[in-house]
Amino acid sequence: MTKITKTVWVGALLMTAQLTLAQQITPVDTTAPKPKPVAEKNELKYNLNESGTHFFKATFLNQAWLQYNQSNPGTTVIGVPKDNTFSIGLRRTRIQLFGQLSDHVFLYLQFGMNNFNYLNGGFSQTASSQRKVQAFFHDAVAEYLVFKNKNYLNLGAGLTIVNGLSRFSAPSVATIMSMDVPVFAQATVDQTDQFSRKLTVYARGQVGHLDYRVALSDPFPIQTNGSALPSYGPNSIFALKGHEKQFQGLFMWQFFDKESHQAPGYNTGTYLGAKKVFNVEAGFITQKNAMVHVAAPGDTVYQNMNLWSVASFLDMPLNKEKGTAVNAYLGYFHTDYGKDYIRFNGAMNPGSDIVAAQRPGGLGGSQGNTFPMFGTGSVVYGQVGYLMKRDLFGADNGTLMPYVQAQIANYQRVNNTLGVYNIGLNYLIKGHNGKLTLDYQNRPYYEPSSGTSKLSAGGRRGQLTLQYQVFI
Template sequence: MKRLLLFLSTLITSQVMAQQSISPTDTLRSQPPVLTSSAPRPTAEKNELKVNLNESGSHFFKVTFLNQTWLRFNESNPGTTVISEPKTSTFDIGLRRTRMQLFGQLSDHVFLYMQFGLNNFNYLNGGFNPTASSNRKIHAFFHDAVGEYLVWKNKDYLKIGAGLTIVNGLSRFSAPGVSSIMSLDVPVFAQATVDQTDQFSRKLSLYARGQIGHLDYRIALSDPFPIQTSGAALPAYGPNAIYALKGHQKQFQGFFMWQFFDKESNQTPGYNTGTYLGTKKIFNLEAGFITQKNAMVSVPTAGDTTYQDMNLWSVATFLDMPLNKAKGTAVNAYLGYFHTNYGTNYLRFNGSMNPASGLLSGYPAGTQGNAFPMFGTGNVVYTQFGYLLRRDLFGPGNGTLMPYAHAQIANYQRITQTLGVYNIGINYLIKGHNAKLTLDYQNRPYYQASGNQLAPAGRRGQVTLQYQVFI
């Protein structure tokens, strides 16, 4: 840690010295005055913390920082409790994501990528256990730690890497670049095993990725974590599939994009940009999969333990391109179909940075706070659309707006009707993705038991204001 702090101090100091190495006072002292009518040229503003390791800059090391703060009002699902008290609504302040990335091209063939940070840090510090002591100071962890080898110098045909990584299959939203999200948040259901058999969507993996012509590909062999190490209470055996509590199988996954126009960045391992804000012309056809043998287990009848494979796949189209370059307008759109087979009747409720800590008896397990059936065996359609208004909408340097809408529509085996979760919102892009405010409204269903199934019993809303700062 001392070495890390020393490096960061040196990096920041070098940036400051680079910008201040010749001040106006120093220039006047060292040179005679020159009469000119020309105004001084403004100094180009740097937008990154980067150290070049060679003269050309092809070898470099870079640091980024991201902070996403949420202010949120949520209508609680029925039965919700907060620190053992029933609550019909909540207001909370939290850190959805606080991250730092350290990465660089260390030689013609060697790339290093690391990410450290925390997620979902509100007054419950990511989780609340009324029967045990909690420690809000131990929430940050390494998200990624990857070493990568570029097989052909200056060519992205093949990169081979290994470590803790988000290089995933299934979809672009299974490995989202969170600093460039078009809406308030990503569709978390696409991070299919999040915090069950992975570490916040990261797995210990060996992978190959690259770009060949219009094709962008990544394939991975992953060593998933056992569900016993998730930090949550273990699920009970029953007729509904759960993650297997016995055995250990490797996971295979892949993701492929056919890029019709501009190529997307292939620099960092796995991460996919949310929106380029009109700086690129992107139209992709995409497909991906995740498969694991005997990943799930159920007990349909007493003494009849059945293991099932997990098989997930998706197909999608993604568009992000300028409409009027002179005005700076652009559009972002996505439409994806997901087939999610986690085994018979698998269903998992989840709520992002859930503001509730418990649930009264008599209500379906896991339905407190802002939770809804986010993951399940069945079929999901996810779509989003955003429109970037003209640049400098409020005057030069004062930013612009980007309204959006998105929907998750699912038919899961254990719910009696089609699920629909809908969001509308607007971004105030103060300085692109580097500084932005996002106001979002979500409308979701809540559920009651109906035999072994769950039936919708009403709907609730949530309003969130996010302030993102990124460099």
């Protein structure tokens, strides 16, 4: 190697060493801005335009129940009398798909199942493979927004829960404060509708403080509800003959914040302090010749179904810094289903009711956890809950929200005032996205009165339920 070549190599090595040393001792610029942490996304949403005003979104909901029930007298479980039951089930499993496809076009679909326990929604000694037919379309509705970027008037049609009567006639079940909704407010559920949904055309909107919806529905014949047909008698039933349209309306005056108006018809249960809401409301449902009874041999009487309610709803923060809030509702319901109408019902009823003859006086359907949930008369319903401070158990460990509920009814066919009471506690792990709810219900059970078709309270029973909800 020549002297020149050696000199070049030595120079190159020295330069490399200097560069390496310089890189090692170069001070770090502590004033440079640090990258911001990526915010958590809390929804599955695909934007169809850059601004995000056109989008399509998916949500998923699962509500699992563990239920211990003190049985009503005469309760059987697959032919064996039971004084109490423990059951596991899915109260609701749902998928929602919806989106604002353009400035004027909105699409909403919901698919899922309800009340899936060991009886898979109902027991039959002759049916087979019933446990595989529970899921169905709850909603399939298209909407046209008449005014761009305004909710003054939206026109819609399809299978929808857009209902009159009250906010709880079309509840957003993923956001309710209590473990379950007051089902009596879904007045014709699974009688002349599909789990509160009907084939409907409607108009809805918000103008100033007024939130309104009016609807014309095409109810299903009761012959298609999957249950044994009721018999004509002195007490009203849904008519087995004729077909009339149903008219509905709900009007809410919003004193403070406007409520969400995106999903057609659905009303939020609680905003967990994110909004300041106080509303008064009035609603109705009416249908000509919807009910029928026999007044005397050969004298068949058809009656209109007329239901209306007035109510107030409060959901607002108490201390924004701490995150505390209150939720309250009080409503009066006038429920006219015709002479002496009564219907027993119970959420996730664990009684199989295969030997109805064990209970005289037409009380075969009163087994398990049922009570006269629907009837001709009047109902007062109220609830109140308190959201405790944010991060009650430490950062990201959630908080608690206790509540109480009461449904007090006077029905024509029931001798005593009916009172159903619930007390519960929500553990909000991540708001409504992940929560545990423990609920205790105390309800009456009924016996036939001697010599009449009236019902009298025979005593009371209790039910303890633990729900785990996951929602995204």
